[in-house]
Amino acid sequence: MNLELALRMCEAGLKQAAREGALISVAVVDAGGHLVTFQRMEGAEIAGPVLAPGKAYTSVANRMSTADLHPLTLPGGELYGLAGDRFVCFGGGIPLWADYGEGERVVGGVGVSGGTVAQDVACAEAAASVWRTR
Template identity: 60%
Template sequence: MNLELAARMTRAAVDKAAEIGALVSAAVVDQGGHLVHFQRMDKAEIAGPTLAVDKAFTAVAHRIETAELASLTQPGADLWGLQANGGGRFVVFGGGVPCWHDGVVVGAVGVSGGTTEEDVACARAGLAVFESFLSDQSAP
């Protein structure tokens, strides 16, 4: 995950948000969960910057979309209590998507500010840029 690619990913997420009428913050982290690039749309909510980064961090740390964690963290489920760990950084609702390459999570994109569905759609738009980049790299 490099700065240029991460910037393209956050741009795609923000562009998707503008297309669907959402106001979001978008973040990309590397495989260690460290912030590589961040964008916040004008007038986006104040919680978005923290949540976008933490959604991306959670997706890297657990190698799963944060939307998939919702059911796994309900009382009695396998990961019950996860959201109370990691210094409160683990987000268990949609908007964080890991970026896989050769069976390894090499980064993630996180989006916050819209509805859960909007955040997921925007994060997946960022992921599509990553996947396109990988396809271009493997082309002859």
């Protein structure tokens, strides 16, 4: 993960948000869950600077999308109680995978917040597609 690629990913997420009619924040983190870049659209919700990086971090830490993680964290779910200070367990976070010859591993994540869950997921997918086609 590098800054140039992360910025292109954010731009793709923002463009998708414009198509969706959403005002979002988007964050890209590295394999350690550390913020590489963050962008917030003018007028986006005030929680975005916390939720977008949180979704990106959560997707890296759990090696799965936060949309897939969400049902596992509900009462009776295998990971019930996981959500807390650092984990944001609803749609909008996607891990980024790379193959280094020894199998795939998570090398970063993208997180989006500000729209509906469906809009956040669509914007995160747009950003992740930049990674996949790099």
